[in-house]
Every structure is written in structure tokens, then in C-alpha cells.
Amino acid sequence: MSRGLAWLASFRLRILFRSAFLLLALAVVTMAVTVLQEEKQRSYDTYQASFAKTKEQIAARLRHPAGQLALLNPPRSAEQATPLRPVVLPFSSIDFDDQNKVRHAVEMAGCLVQYRNYGSLCVAIGNNPWAGGFIYAAGTFASETLVPHRIGDEFLDGAHRLRVAVSLRGETYRWLAPFEPLGGNSRPRGEGTRGRFTGYVELDDRDYTGQKPVKEFRGWVWQSGTCLDAADETDGCQKKSFFSLRLPIEVLSQALLQGKRPPWPPPDLDQFQVRIEVLPPGDAPALFDSNEEGAVPPFSLNDLTSLLLPGETLSIRKVVAGKDVEIAYLTGQDEALDPSSPLLTRLIRKLPVETYDAPVELVDEVATPLGSYQIVLRGDARSVNKTLSAVATRVSWFVGAMLLAIVVAWGVIEAGIIRRIARLTRRASDLSRSVQTTGGLNRFDLADLRGRDELGILANCLNDLLRRVKEDAERERIRAEQEKDQWHAVGHEIMSPLQSLLVLHGDADDPSHRYISRMQQAVRILYGSASPSEAFQTSAIEVQAIDLAEFLRHVADNAGVANLSCDPGDRPVPARADEYALEDVFTHVLKNAERCRRPGTPITMTLETSDTAATVSIHNVGEPIADELLERIFEYGVSDQIDSGANGNRGQGLFVAKTYMAKMGGTIFASNTEEGVSFVLTLQRVRSGAGRM
Numbered sequence: 001m002s003r004g005l006a007w008l009a010s011f012r013l014r015i016l017f018r019s020a021f022l023l024l025a026l027a028v029v030t031m032a033v034t035v036l037q038e039e040k041q042r043s044y045d046t047y048q049a050s051f052a053k054t055k056e057q058i059a060a061r062l063r064h065p066a067g068q069l070a071l072l073n074p075p076r077s078a079e080q081a082t083p084l085r086p087v088v089l090p091f092s093s094i095d096f097d098d099q100n101k102v103r104h105a106v107e108m109a110g111c112l113v114q115y116r117n118y119g120s121l122c123v124a125i126g127n128n129p130w131a132g133g134f135i136y137a138a139g140t141f142a143s144e145t146l147v148p149h150r151i152g153d154e155f156l157d158g159a160h161r162l163r164v165a166v167s168l169r170g171e172t173y174r175w176l177a178p179f180e181p182l183g184g185n186s187r188p189r190g191e192g193t194r195g196r197f198t199g200y201v202e203l204d205d206r207d208y209t210g211q212k213p214v215k216e217f218r219g220w221v222w223q224s225g226t227c228l229d230a231a232d233e234t235d236g237c238q239k240k241s242f243f244s245l246r247l248p249i250e251v252l253s254q255a256l257l258q259g260k261r262p263p264w265p266p267p268d269l270d271q272f273q274v275r276i277e278v279l280p281p282g283d284a285p286a287l288f289d290s291n292e293e294g295a296v297p298p299f300s301l302n303d304l305t306s307l308l309l310p311g312e313t314l315s316i317r318k319v320v321a322g323k324d325v326e327i328a329y330l331t332g333q334d335e336a337l338d339p340s341s342p343l344l345t346r347l348i349r350k351l352p353v354e355t356y357d358a359p360v361e362l363v364d365e366v367a368t369p370l371g372s373y374q375i376v377l378r379g380d381a382r383s384v385n386k387t388l389s390a391v392a393t394r395v396s397w398f399v400g401a402m403l404l405a406i407v408v409a410w411g412v413i414e415a416g417i418i419r420r421i422a423r424l425t426r427r428a429s430d431l432s433r434s435v436q437t438t439g440g441l442n443r444f445d446l447a448d449l450r451g452r453d454e455l456g457i458l459a460n461c462l463n464d465l466l467r468r469v470k471e472d473a474e475r476e477r478i479r480a481e482q483e484k485d486q487w488h489a490v491g492h493e494i495m496s497p498l499q500s501l502l503v504l505h506g507d508a509d510d511p512s513h514r515y516i517s518r519m520q521q522a523v524r525i526l527y528g529s530a531s532p533s534e535a536f537q538t539s540a541i542e543v544q545a546i547d548l549a550e551f552l553r554h555v556a557d558n559a560g561v562a563n564l565s566c567d568p569g570d571r572p573v574p575a576r577a578d579e580y581a582l583e584d585v586f587t588h589v590l591k592n593a594e595r596c597r598r599p600g601t602p603i604t605m606t607l608e609t610s611d612t613a614a615t616v617s618i619h620n621v622g623e624p625i626a627d628e629l630l631e632r633i634f635e636y637g638v639s640d641q642i643d644s645g646a647n648g649n650r651g652q653g654l655f656v657a658k659t660y661m662a663k664m665g666g667t668i669f670a671s672n673t674e675e676g677v678s679f680v681l682t683l684q685r686v687r688s689g690a691g692r693m
Contacts, residue, residue, distance in 0.1 A: 028398065032396075032398075033347070047309075051360060051377070054308070054377065055362040055375075058364075061304070065091075067366075068090035069110055072087070073087045082291045084276075085123070086269060087123065094136065110298050113290070113296065113297055114295065117288075118240050119140060133264075135246075137164075141243075142228060146160045146223050147159050147160050156178045157206065157283070161278075162175075162243075162276060162277065164275070165275045168249070168273070173250075175247070178200075194223075197245065199214045199219060218246045219245045220243065222243075223240070252266070275291050276290045301328045304330055314375065315376040348388050360379050428462075500558065541660065541663050543577060544578070547573065549568035552607060568605075582664065585661060588656055589653075591653060594620070596623065602621075603620045605618050609685065613683065619673065625670060634657070664683065667681075
């Protein structure tokens, strides 16, 4: 009877939990419907307010100089940032001889096309009664200190220069404009440079002897005196320059100076193409190219699409001779909404709110120097239903999650505790068998059983105890390996001088030969097979100036390597190194070369120098190193010999060589040649004085 009552009590508890979660689910559904009804009313009200705000934002943008620039230059059907085409600016004229005025004008107009590496460019068209029609450009680029053109030099390649090309109406104008400083070349460090670009008609043969500059070509440049990278204080650091140009276009000038004034701006303005390149001294690639891919165009009317919601349209019309001419028609992009449930969509439509079924429309007008423009914004508040339907569909997943929570809660109450006890018992048994068979704690993980109840506290204590036991065993293993590493490092470093002593006492009848051989054997047994990488990396060396040529002759005479040739030259080569560490480096590399060379072939050491470095190449004839090991061969424990461990080669010598070279400020790398392998060692030279470049 008591057992049946216990079962009945458990059953009543299940009913209680199921009923509680079912009521909670019903409450969530009711709350979701209520929230949707309130959200629909709020969204409809908010849409009306935001629609008027959107119109004001569009009008404010179009009244800004950047917006007026977009109105004066409607987007083409396939708008691209490059190649650049001149635009009409919302200013009557620009004083391009004044840096501040030009910079302020182009930045306010927002006509700059942005490029990588601090590059930007604005190309516009203008006219005046004296010069007629012309094209002017302003922008920025980054370069080293500008190199000027020397007066009298018939070639312009030795200076920073602009290459300008303008194509229109079947004609192409090309100019090459070298940089010429104003006020002399000598300026205090940190002060900017001001100069001009003198334009010449570009020639194919690059010889400008007797050529005169184009009188109407005017160009100015201002280079900042500070480096773009504040941490770079060298003379060759990158600096930002701002330039402005006025390009004489004969076709435009003649048209404007004729008796009958042509339409302005030209109706074929979108067919004009302008390319400006900033060339460094010499034949290096251009520092800046206006045709470079990846340019970011300025603000255009198409950018207003981001302000439009789905279902909204924007029409921009220009008033010409009393008639409205539409120059742009934009529609709000449909958002990629999540799939919505048809049932929820019908529910939202039936929710009682004050609807706005009629489309709304707002009109405004923007005045520019070239005429007035009318903007017409249309929208439809019914588009709010689509957004609400998608949101409701996402919310419905929370209802499903609550229903799933009921099943999960029932499963936890039904079997959660029993399963935890079963898992704890099973894992304890497995752990006991592991200790009896392997003697180690290979498998134990009780983290998922820990908690604040009695069973969780027991699992937590047992888990901490086993973790501490395993940590103690791991520390003991690490200590034993570190001790083995120490003996290994000591033994390996003793082997190099012992090898040299063995060469000096090579005669088998020499008593020293026997003792040295015994010492080598004892060291081999002593240092084992562990890695001493940390010992070498923390070692300290003393770097000083040594004669590398004399050092190589000494190594060649005492290395004990047969058929070793050395060509250090007759002149001393001072370099920065630690003599003893460098001798260890050459010993390890030569030992590796001797082991890998073909029998009877020589090993060569050659010395090459430059103004700042000395390079020693050690070459042996033999099998090449596998490509995947060319870099890894300098890692500790890596060897290209399959039987390296059996022959006593632990992959340590080249690791020691690279570690010591790095500490001396040098480098070492290996490369395969047609006949074998070369190891190239580079050290910094010691110079008595700094010469002129």
C-alpha cells in the first residue's frame, strides 16, 4: 500500500509540474498576442513620425553642399568610381592657389573619391571669362619627401611628377608635370614643403630638351612635414601631400570664348575621362593612380536608398522651363525578412488597431546654383505588417521553447538524479579498474556531476581530489624530464670541444686519444634523448667586433673536417659576434655538412660582404633537404635523417646554431642548390664611420 501511495505521490508531482508549465505556456501565448497588438499600434504611429523625419533628412542632405553636388551630377545608369569624370561643383569658383580654400571647398562639397594609402581625388569642371573652360583637380597622396626636378635636366624621371591624361570628344590631352619647390630645398625638420607642378606636354622619348612648359597648366602641392607613422622618424618616412591642378582644355576654352555661349555644363560631361598618376623618381610603379580599383566614390543620390524603408519611393525632379524632369527615382530595398507563418500573418491583420490604409506622400523643394529640384517621398504604412509578421514568427519559437521546457523539466525530475548516481557509480568503477591495470589516472571527469546538492558536493570533492593527484603525478614527470634536459644540454655542449680534442689527438697510440674516446662515450650515455631548448634560449652571450675573415681561416684550420676549402679574401671583415658562440655555430653546421656530403666531395666556405652585412655560405654536395623541412630543420628535435636517433643525432645542432645567430643579431637559413645544400649565415658588419649613400 505504501509503495502504491509513493507511486501516486510521484504521479501527482508530475501532473503538478506539467500543469504549471502548460499554464505558463498559455500565459506566454496570451502575452505575445497582447504585445503584438500594442506593437502594431506603436509601429503604425512610429511609421508616420519616422516618414516625416525621413523626408527632412533627405532634404537636409540634399541642401548640404555634398547633396547639391549629387543633384548637379545625377548618377549614371552603371555608376562606377573609376575612371574619374569631372563633376559640377555647387560653387561658382574655387581659388585653387590657396591650399586651405581648396581643401575646404572639396571637403565641403564631398566630391573626393577615396583611395588606399591616404589617397583621394576630386575632379571638377569650371570656367571663367579669362581662361574659358577648364578642368581642375584636387586631392592627396602619400609619399616620401618630394624629390624636385633639377633646372636644366632634360629628363624629368629623376623627380616626383604627375602624369595627367584627359579624354573628351575624340581627343586626348596628356601632360607630365615634375615637382619644383618654392623657397629653396633646405627647410627645418618637421616643416612642410610647398611647391608647384610645372606641366609639359608628355613626350614618348622622355627627352624634354628645349621643351617649354604649358603656360595655362597650373599646379600646386603642399607636403606635410610630419610622418604619417608617428613612430617612424627616418627621413624616408611616408608623408601626406595635398595638390591642386588647373588643366587647360582647348576644346572647352574655344567653345566658351566664341560669340555664342554654349550650354553649361557641357551635355556630354559624363563622357569626359580624367586620369592622374603620381610617379616616384625613376621607373617604379605609381604611388597613386586615379584608375586604381577599389576606389570609394563620393555621396550620390543612390545613397539615399538606405534611408528608404521597404515600400517607400523617392522621386527627384528638376524644374526646367516650367516642366518637371525626373532625374532620379529610388525605391526602398526589400529587406530579407525571415519566413513568416501564414497563420500569424492573418492574426496580425485581424488585430484591432487604427489603420492607415491610404498611401502617404510628402513634397519638398531644394534650390541649387543651377536650378530648383523637387523631391516627392511616397510610402505605405501597411508595409509594417510584414515586419511584424516576421517578428511574430521569431517570437513563436519562444512559445515552442517553453513547451520544450516542460518536457525537459519532466525528464529532469523523472530521471535526472537517478542517472547522475548511475554515472557516478559507473565512472568510479572505471577509474578503479584504470588504477589497477595501468597505474595511472587516465580517465576521470566528474565536472558535469558537480552541483550544490549532496550528490553534486560529493562529485565535486572527488573531482578535486583526483585532479590534485593527477597534477602531482604530472609535476613529478615534468621534473624528471627537466632534469634529463639539463644533463642532455650539458652533454651536448661537451661533445663539441671533445670532438676538437679528438682531432688534435687523432693518433690511436696517443694516450689522450683513449681518454677522450672514453669521455665521449660517457657523455653519450649521460645526456640521453631529451630537449634542452630552454637552456639554449636563456643563455647569455657577449657580442663584440671580430675579424670574420681571420675567424674563418681559424675555423678551416682547426675544424677537423677533411677536404674543407675556405675563401675569406685578403681584407679584414669586422663583424658583430661572440667568438665562442660563433665557433659553436660553425662546428654544428660543418658537422652537419660533413655527415650529409657525398664521400670524397669537398665542403666550401665562401665570404661575401655588403655595406651592412657579411654573409658566409657553407656548401656541401649531397642529397637535397625536403622542401617541407627547409624551415623546420632548425627546430629542436627535427632532423632530415631517418635514422638520426640511432646515430646519436638529436636534431639539436642546427637549433643551437639558429639560437646563437639570433642572439648575435644574425640569421641562418638553408637552401637546396643544383649540386647539394647551402647554409647561409649573415652577420652585421661593424663600420668605422657612416658614409654618404
